[in-house]
Amino acid sequence: MMNLKLRANFFGTMCISILISALLCLTVGEATAAKFIRLKSSSLGGSWYAGGAAWAKLITDNYPEYVAINVAAPGLDNESLKRLARKECELVFLTGPGAYNAYKGVPPTWKKPQKISGLFGLWPGVINVIVMADSKFKALQDLKGASIATYIPGDINGEQVLALLKHHGIGEKDAKFYRIMKADASRMFIDKRVDAIIYYFGYGHANLKEISASRKIRFLPPDPEMVKGFMKENPFYYIGEFGEEFGVPNQKQLIGPYLTGCRADAPVDMIYKVVKAWFDNLDWLKRVLPSNIPYMNVKNPRAGVPLPLHPGAEKYFKEAGIIK
Secondary structure (H helix, E strand, O other): OHHHHHHHHHHHHHHHHHHHHHHHHHHHHHHHHOEEEEEEOOOOOOHHHHHHHHHHHHHHHHOOOEEEEEEOOOOOHHHHHHHHHOOOOOEEEEEHHHHHHHHHOOOOOOOOOOOEEEEEEOOOEEEEEEEEOOOOOOOHHHHOOOEEEEOOOOOHHHHHHHHHHHHOOOOOOOOEEEEOOHHHHHHHHHOOOOOEEEEEOOOOOHHHHHHHHHOOEEEOOOOOOOHHHHHHHOOOOEEEEEOHHHOOOOEEEEEEOEEEEEEOOOOHHHHHHHHHHHHOOHHHHHHHOOOOHHHOOOOOOOOOOOOOEOHHHHHHHHHOOOOO
16 A cells, blocks of 8 residues: 555656656747847837837848847937846947947946947937027027927936037026926927927937927027037037928038947857848838938948947958958
8 A cells, every 4th residue: 555655656746747847848948949139229209219120020030049129218328238238138229429438438327348349330310409490599509598408317418418518608507408308308399398409310200200290490500610629529420411301491410320239248140140130131121211221321331330340240241241
C-alpha cells in the first residue's frame, strides 16, 4: 500500500514537473520568437510620430524576429534620451542640440557623456516663430513685452528658444512666457490667448496645419545680425525659407537637424536591419510621409548627425554604396 502511494506521489510529481517544464519552454519559445523594439518618437500630431509609426511598420513587416512599437509620449530629446539610458526604448528621434548635449554630457541635464550613437539624419527641423497675420510684430526682436508660449522647462529646445531670444535682446523678464506642451500652445494661440508661439513645427506638422487652417498667421524672421552669435554657438543651424506648404508666405526661419539614434551598445545586427528597413523602402515612405521624406538628405545620411554613427548603420550604408 505504501509503495503504491509512493509511486502515485512520484508519478504526480513527475507530471507536474513535466507540465511546468513544458510551460517554461513555451514561454521561452514565445519570448524568443519575436523581440520587441520600442521606438520613442513624440506626442500625437508631430512629424516624428508619423515617422515612428511608419518605421515601426517597416521593421515588423520585414523582419519577423522583431515586433516594433511606436511609443508616443510628451517630451522630446531629454525624455527620449533618459528612456534610452534606462533601457526603456531601443530607438529614438532627436534634434541636433539634444543629441549633441547628451553625447558631450552638458550640464545641468547631463552629469556625464551619454553612450549614444547616431543612425541617420531625418528631414530638417524648423524653429517656427508664429504670430497672427494682423499683429504689430515684424521681427523676432519685436516680441519684447509680448506673451510667448514655448517648450516646458527642462526641454533642451526650450533652452534653445530662450537663448535665441536673448540674442535678440529679450530675456525671461522681458516677456510673459508660458512653458507648456506644443499642442496646448497651439490651442492657446488659436484662441488668441498668447501673442506668439515658438516651437519646432516644420514640414508636415499636424499642429501647424491646424493653426494655419484656423487663423491667418505669419512667421517672424530672426534678425540677420542678432542671430549670428546664436548660430556661432550652435553651428548645426542654418537659415532657410519656410511657409508656403501651409499657405503662408515664405519667411526666413532657423532650421536645424532631426536625426535618429540608439544606445552605443545596441546589437550591430539589429541596427543594421532597422536602418535597412528604412532606406530600402524610401519609395513607400515618400507616399506615406509626403511632407517630410522629400526633404531628407538620403545621399548623405550623416548630414546633420552630431554623433558618431553606430557600426550597424555604417555597415548598411557601406554595403548599399551610400558611404565609403
